[in-house]
Amino acid sequence: MIRFRNSLRVAVLGMVMFHAVAAHAAEVSGAGSTFVYPLLLKWAATYYVKTGQQVSYQPTGSGNGVRQIKAARVTFGASDMPLKPDELRAAGLVQFPLVIGGVVPVVNLPGITPGQIRLSGPLLADIFLGKVVNWNDPAIAAINPGIRFPDRKIVVVHRGDSSGTTFNWVSYLSKTSSAWNESVGTGTTVKWPTGVGATGNDGIATYIRNVEGAIGYVELTYALQRNLSYAAVQNRSGTYVQPSRESFSAAASAADWSQRPDFYQIVTDAPGANAWPIAGVVFVILPRAARDAASAKAALAFFKWALNEGQADAAAEHYVALPAALVKQIEAYWSENIK
Known part of the structure; x- marks a missing residue:
């Protein structure tokens, strides 16, 4: 470190x-x-x-x-x-x-390509709560038919510094998981139930790239620059959406800035069939x-x-x-x- x-x-x-x-x-x-x-x-x-x-x-x-x-x-x-x-x-x-950009979950699983696997808010919350601890857990397999996951421990990687990326990540988890909202909540720093900390988006990206079985979260550009595998994530409408400028834009289009003093607004879990749920x-x-x-x-x-x-x-x-x-x-x- x-x-x-x-x-x-x-x-x-x-x-x-x-x-x-x-x-x-x-x-x-x-x-x-x-x-x-x-x-x-x-x-x-x-x-x-x-x-x-x-x-x-x-x-x-x-x-x-x-x-x-x-x-x-x-x-x-x-x-x-x-x-x-x-x-x-x-x-x-x-x-x-x-x-406007987007936070994406990134994984290091041999044979898994960018956008191949699906993850939902409640499942991500359970992984980061330490409730789902292995990649071959039935909850992961259930929403990923046809993909064979390894019998490998999940290594959770989170930010160790005070982070706006963390804020948007845990905002999404809190909005989609009552267990997360009640036990951890939101903030630029939280008391993580499990995992290891890294500094900055670059720190998480580096850790994910080097450790098989790891999962973390970064802004999309970091995932693309380092050729990391990211997941499609379920949005409010139930659709599994790929991270892209188009899905980020769909999330942003739901925001109304006209009545927001000092532009205070959080755009995670935005409505819309094509909206990326972890926009920031x-x-x-x-x-x-x-x-x-x-x-x-x-x-x-x-x-x-x-x-x-x-x-x-x-x-x-x-x-x-x-x-x-x-x-x-x-x-x-x-x-x-x-x-």
Whole structure:
């Protein structure tokens, strides 16, 4: 674990920092969500080429990102769990959605290909509760006819850090399993009944790839980049849905942002036959009145570019861009709430 954390620090320093910026450019720094890291990395690189503006981002987990922005150590925080309006006001912060993606269960089972197996919310909850402990359990076989599972112990892998990806994962489990809701509940951190912890989406992806019999959860891009096998998951309508930009978009289309103060909304377990049930929204958190006005202005310019011109990058990284009407609503929110 120590070796992994050291490697992650090296990766962050080597991949995220963009140097040799114009002398007049304000410094823009961010921290938080690992869920959105692949896209923010790509956006920052593209934006730097276009404008010479440096945007540095540390994928430290949503909980850490919230702590960093509250302490004014970064220009912006990013979290997959929205803050409630009262908490935002108390801390002098604002938030807005940036992009939509999906959390997927990933497994390491020899011979199992991406999307081949099916899992439901109650079954996933029982696995992460430690009630279903072997891959040849009848409950798994019952919804996967024709697939022969090995007589192998299930190794549960979960986040060990404060994580918005975890928040969306356990939100889905809580909405579909009363046993999970009553015994574990939701949050960026929970008291896990079983399993081993890893840091960041990348940490879970690495563990899954290296340990046969393992199951965990990551944002889809991490699964695709590392060629991990993911599962189709049962949604509210009873349909087993494959994770894709289309199913994420179907989940997002059920959301109505117009009456949501500070855009507070959770989109897991969305209605719709084609909706992915573990969709997540990434939120950017900024101060209402920043100490460094130049950096705050530069950050807003970056996000305005990302929301209006960064759509191709979002699609390439398997995220869903926000609808144009919502982008206009966000820009009006900036004018009304950020000094």
